[in-house]
Amino acid sequence: MPATAVQTEIPAVSFIRSMHEGVPVDNVNLDACIKFYTEVLGLKVLPRPKALDALGRGAWLGDQEDKVQFHLIATETDFKPGPKAQYSPTGRHTAWLVKDIEAFRARLVALNIEYGERKNLLGTGSAQLFIVDPEGHTWEFQEPFPRT
Numbered sequence: 543m544p545a546t547a548v549q550t551e552i553p554a555v556s557f558i559r560s561m562h563e564g565v566p567v568d569n570v571n572l573d574a575c576i577k578f579y580t581e582v583l584g585l586k587v588l589p590r591p592k593a594l595d596a597l598g599r600g601a602w603l604g605d606q607e608d609k610v611q612f613h614l615i616a617t618e619t620d621f622k623p624g625p626k627a628q629y630s631p632t633g634r635h636t637a638w639l640v641k642d643i644e645a646f647r648a649r650l651v652a653l654n655i656e657y658g659e660r661k662n663l664l665g666t667g668s669a670q671l672f673i674v675d676p677e678g679h680t681w682e683f684q685e686p687f688p689r690t
Contacts, residue, residue: 562611569616627678635680
């Protein structure tokens with residue numbers, strides 16, 4: 543779409559990085575989700591501001607390098623796909639780049655975690671792995687690939 547005079551006056555968005563992924567989970571399933579994110583994805587539990595207790599239960603998790611955060615939000619009313627959901631690369635999902643997709647696959651196999659895989663879908667030679675958390679959220683993982 544060509545820029546119009548009005549569009550050129552609108553300041554551009556300058557993204558820095560993702561802050562966190564907010565993930566609604568069932569209140570009774572919060573502990574199972576924390577276990578999934580710490581054991582399967584290797585995340586650590588982070589301090590959560592006490593002020594958020596007024597909004598309900600939850601947990602903040604992050605990677606070892608403090609680059610990625612998942613905020614689990616215990617709720618009975620907000621949308622969740624459900625624990626029986628199958629992975630869906632065409633539905634709502636979040637994709638993450640990992641350094642070594644083979645190491646990630648080996649981790650899933652060692653933990654006996656079911657995963658789906660698509661190979662070379664984007665013509666990069668790389669695989670995309672898909673897993674589902676205890677609440678039915680789809681997560682995609684792939685290695686970075688050169689942009690053409």
